[in-house]
Amino acid sequence: MTVLAPLHFADPREAAALAAFLGRLVHYDRAAAVRLQAAGGTLAVFGRPPSFEVLAIRTARLVDAVELDVTVSAGELLEGIEESAGKAVVPDSVTGPPWTGVLPPRAGWAPVAGLPGAADMRAAVAAAVAEFRARDEELPEERRTRAERDRIGHEIWSRTLGPTGLPLRAVHAAQSLGFLPPTREESPVALFASGPWLRLRTPYGSIALRTVPLSLAVTPR
Secondary structure (H helix, E strand, O other): OOOOOOEEEOOHHHHHHHHHHHHHHHHHOOOOEEEEEEEOOEEEEEEOOOOOOOEEEEEEEEOOOOOEEEEEEHHHHHHOEEOOOOEEOOOOEOOOOHHHHOOOOOOOOEEOOOOOOHHHHHHHHHHHHHHHHHHHHHOOHHHOOHHHHHHHHHHHHOOEOOOOOOEHHHHHHHHHOOOOOOOOOOOOOEEEEEOOEEEEEEOOEEEEEEOOOOOOOOOOO
16 A cells, blocks of 8 residues: 655635535545546546546645555545645555546647626526426326436437537536636636547636547547
């Protein structure tokens, strides 16, 4: 077993923000795993909340230029965060799910035009949720099954946001994980593309997803 030194955050508030992110991941999946990558004084934490079919990314500044690349239990990492001390104990590594081997590229991102503001994105998610509930209530009893509800949900959340090509499920994930800025806050939200990847970036985190299925020719990072 390799014992890793604790991670010390440049600002204790970043420890609290990371704890909030991990708490949301664990809420969706108690057995969630996260991949940690640290280099040059920055920590990136990758998670995959179930049902959204996206990767969620939270970054934090570290005091030291630690070199780290490991997959761990999200719940155990959450337990190892000391918010008041601004540090986190990295738990033992685990065998991660397949997604941990294929992450978005580090460079080569180009801006994508046409992304609406955070308030409009929140409105789009609210409208989609309302539509799902209305269509679910209209289902006759014999069709009110998990498969039918999944079909409706897939249809709604696969719709793209204007001309951007970004599916609504990515925006829904950003809102559910606390990444979308509050309506009252005018914070920059941007969309970028790199090859088959799209990345929705906000001041609170990023949501990344592939726009085409993964082929066998792709080499895991």
